[in-house]
Structures are given as C-alpha cells and as structure tokens.
Amino acid sequence: MDDDKVFKALADASRRMLLDRLCERNGQTLGQLCETMDMKRQSVTQHLGLLEQANLISTVRRGREKLHFINPVPLYEVYARWIRKFEEERLNLLHDLKQELERKQT
Amino acid sequence: MDDDKVFKALADASRRMLLDRLCERNGQTLGQLCETMDMKRQSVTQHLGLLEQANLISTVRRGREKLHFINPVPLYEVYARWIRKFEEERLNLLHDLKQELERKQT
DNA sequence: CATACATGCAGGCATTTGCCTGCATGTCAA
DNA sequence: TTGACATGCAGGCAAATGCCTGCATGTATG
Numbered sequence: 043m044d045d046d047k048v049f050k051a052l053a054d055a056s057r058r059m060l061l062d063r064l065c066e067r068n069g070q071t072l073g074q075l076c077e078t079m080d081m082k083r084q085s086v087t088q089h090l091g092l093l094e095q096a097n098l099i100s101t102v103r104r105g106r107e108k109l110h111f112i113n114p115v116p117l118y119e120v121y122a123r124w125i126r127k128f129e130e131e132r133l134n135l136l137h138d139l140k141q142e143l144e145r146k147q148t
Numbered sequence: 149m150d151d152d153k154v155f156k157a158l159a160d161a162s163r164r165m166l167l168d169r170l171c172e173r174n175g176q177t178l179g180q181l182c183e184t185m186d187m188k189r190q191s192v193t194q195h196l197g198l199l200e201q202a203n204l205i206s207t208v209r210r211g212r213e214k215l216h217f218i219n220p221v222p223l224y225e226v227y228a229r230w231i232r233k234f235e236e237e238r239l240n241l242l243h244d245l246k247q248e249l250e251r252k253q254t
Numbered sequence: 255c256a257t258a259c260a261t262g263c264a265g266g267c268a269t270t271t272g273c274c275t276g277c278a279t280g281t282c283a284a
Numbered sequence: 285t286t287g288a289c290a291t292g293c294a295g296g297c298a299a300a301t302g303c304c305t306g307c308a309t310g311t312a313t314g
Binding site for chain 1: 301302303304305310311312
C-alpha cells in the first residue's frame with residue numbers, strides 16, 4: 043500500500059464525500075456521482091482518479107458506463123499502521139507527560 | 149473534531165514522520181524533533197502547527213522550550229467515523245458488485 | 255449509418271502548500 | 285546585565301492542487 047496516496051486521497055472533502063456516496067450505494071456510474079457533487083464532471087473524474095490510484099475504489103466498465111466500487115482494504119491498513127499503533131500507546135501518554143514535566147522542574 | 153484538518157494534517161509525509169518520532173519518544177522539544185528532520189527549523193514549526201491545529205499533538209511550555217505530545221483522540225475518531233464504518237460494509241461489497249453486474253447484463 | 259449519450263484527455267488559471275531567508279522575542283546562566 | 289540558546293513571526297517563491305473550458309473517443313439505439 044502507498045500510505046501517501048491514501049492519505050492524500052482522503053485529505054479532500056469532495057473525495058471523502060464521494061466515498062460516502064459509494065458507501066450509501068455502491069457501484070455508481072460517473073454520471074450518477076456527478077448528480078450529487080457541486081462541480082463539473084471533469085473535476086469529479088479527477089477526484090475519482092486519485093481515489094482509484096490510492097486503491098480506495100475499483101472500477102468496472104459496463105458498455106459506455108463506468109461503475110465505481112469502494113475497496114476498504116487500504117482503509118484497514120491505515121488503521122493497522124497508524125491508528126491501532128497509537129491506541130496501544132494511549133495509556134502511556136499521561137505517564138510520559140507527567141514524567142517529562144517532573145524531569146527538570148524538581 | 150474537524151475531519152478536514154485531521155486528514156490534511158495526515159496527508160504529508162513529514163508530518164506523519166513527526167508523529168512517528170513522538171510515538172517513539174513522547175514530549176520532545178522543537179529542537180529535538182528538528183534533528184531528525186531534513187529541513188529547516190521554521191518548516192518543522194509549520195508542520196507542528198498544523199498538527200496542533202488538528203489537535204493531533206498538544207504542547208507544553210517549559211521555560212524557553214516547547215514540549216510536544218501526541219493526542220490519539222482525533223485518530224480514534226477518524227477510525228470510528230471513516231474506517232470502522234467501511235469495515236462494516238465490507239462483507240456487502242462483493243454482493244453489491246455481483247448484483248450490479250448482473251442487473252443489466254441478463 | 256446517424257444521433258445522442260457516457261466518458262476520456264489536454265491545457266489554462268487562481269489558490270494553496272511547503273520550504274526557504276531574515277529578523278524579533280523570550281529565557282537561562284555566568 | 286550580557287551573551288547564548290530556543291522559539292516565534294513575516295514575506296518570498298516554486299511546485300502542487302482543484303476547478304474550469306474545449307474537444308476527442310467510444311458505445312448504445314433508431
């Protein structure tokens with residue numbers, strides 16, 4: 043997985059909205075997704091392109107249409123790499139803070 | 149929580165590296181963090197500023213030094229809002245895909 | 255075939271981003 | 285107090301980003 047592409051893809055509100063739309067109803071076409079997005083079709087295409095490069099969505103052509111499907115795997119990997127890790131450290135944080143504050147002040 | 153600030157803060161490799169450094173050793177000063185970052189101090193300051201605005205780190209002044217501590221809460225909220233949600237949908241995705249493909253092709 | 259429809263591709267442009275340099279402020283220690 | 289150290293703040297600049305317009309390609313349907 044390319045961490046950077048995933049995070050950069052998620053860093054835009056329009057792209058997160060597209061993921062939400064696909065979560066509500068998976069497998070939508072570009073045209074369908076455009077209906078709920080307040081921008082031109084070509085801009086939506088660019089956003090979907092970044093999401094696809096980050097492997098957050100997969101596409102299937104059906105005739106002249108292109109269907110878009112969410113791929114949750116990169117999100118899970120982000121969780122495993124970045125979130126669960128910090129969760130494990132959570133209990134140590136207050137201890138670290140207390141220790142550090144006391145280190146040079148006593 | 150401000151979703152957008154958190155995602156934008158995480159969208160930069162340098163800022164993710166800073167979080168990693170703080171995960172290894174919490175409560176470091178700006179100067180300490182600069183030692184492992186290949187850029188000027190002022191740039192590191194900017195990155196830390198964005199992380200702090202996203203509430204991903206908290207700071208404490210100790211004399212002329214400024215200590216930086218990770219705050220894992222926004223990460224957990226990202227997980228709850230964006231990752232766990234899609235995880236729950238995970239099992240439905242293949243079903244949706246199959247259904248959509250069959251919808252107009254039969 | 256001819257037309258309409260769904261999408262692809264290229265280029266322009268204003269804004270944001272990330273890094274820099276230069277200087278100012280605040281704090282410790284002799 | 286004075287000099288050294290840690291950080292804060294402002295402005296410049298090249299690159300990346302996000303949105304647009306215009307046109308090209310491919311596909312279904314009469």
